[in-house]
Amino acid sequence: MTGDCGWFINLGFFSGGDCDFHQVKTNAYRTRSVERVLAVLNAFTEAGPNLTLMQVCEATGLTPSTAYRLMANLVARGYLEPGREGNAYRLGLTVIRLAGVALGQLDVRVKAAPLMDELRNRTRETVHLAALDGRHIIYLEKLEGLHAIGLMSSRVGRTAPAHCTALGRVLLAFNPEATEEILKGPLEAPTPRTVVDPKALRALLARVNEQGYALDLGEHEPEVRCVAAPVRNHSGAVIAAMSVSGPAQRIEPMLTEGLVTEVVHVARAISGLLGYLGSAMARKIVETRTV
Structure with a gap:
């Protein structure tokens, strides 16, 4: 590929001329430039959605001149935009557009949507779909x-x-490696009910693995109750989880009235749509409903 390489060149990824993307693998300077741009974008988090130039420098280790050059180009292309708080910046609409494209390509989200909608309508409560992202979950739907x-x-x-x-x-x-990483670090306690003892959490996760579902009884948000079950892909790997959540006064009675069973069945049905053979019966249930 030769000629203009768009915003990659302008951000300093390439010094001009020939634009062979395979050279990125062997050119340390170009790789470092990519890493610097990604470091700037990754500096913006929920805890710090609006950052000044100096805050970006502190988060990335970049010099002010380098950070300013990269951020100016990111602003020009919509990846960043001036924030509302003085000299701060925030993620721009281009990032939101790309995030929307990525979400739209998630097969699990597309396949799960109709069954999640049915579950929401039956229970009248909030339904979530999430995936694991390091020590956190990220909400997909x-x-x-x-x-x-x-x-x-x-x-x-x-x-x-x-x-x-x-x-x-x-x-x-259902992810032993992720569990071990979680247990290594400090466990925050958003509420007084949160389990933060590593041994207790390990035992709790073992029960979840055995029973096939998990509960949150006010451990993340005090007045919220939640029941979740795993979603598997064609190979049987747990790639997501689905849940029903709501206020304690509504969800707690439902836990003894079949809510857990319903959440587990719907999660299995979604797994069946993703090709998990262990959910053959769940797929039949879905097919029967759609006839």
Whole structure:
């Protein structure tokens, strides 16, 4: 590939002329430039969505001149934009557009959507779909309950601690490596109910693995209750988790009235749509409903 390489050249990834992308693998300077741009973008988090130039420098280790050059080009192309707080910057609309494209390509999200919608309509409560992202979960989908009252902070693209959410516990319970990483570090306690003792959490995750579902009884958000179950792909790997959440006064009675069973069955049905043979019966249930 030769000639103009668009914003890659302008951001300093290449010094001009020939634009052979295979050279990135062997050219340390160009690789470092890519890493610097990604470091700038990754500096923006939920905890710090608006950052000044100096805050970006502190987060990335870049010099002010280098950070300014990269950020100016990112602003020009819509990846960053001036924030509302003085000299701060925030992620721009281009990032949002790319995130939307990525979400749209997630097969699990597409396949799960109709069954999640049915579950939301039957339970009238909020339904989530999430995946594991390091020590956190990331929400892939959220269908608001029919009588939601704004107790939950979740939204698509937002993260939450894995160890104290039902979704996260399901994902950890079937991922031993991720569990060990979680248990190495400090465990935050968003509420007084949160399990933060490593031995207790390990035992809890073992139970989740055995029973096939997880509960959150006010351990992430005090007044919220949640039940989650695993979603598997064609190979049987747990790639996501689905849950029903709502206020304690509504969800707690439902836990003894079949809610856990329903969540598990719907999660298995989604797994069946993704090709998991262990969910053959669940797929038959789905086919029967759609006839």
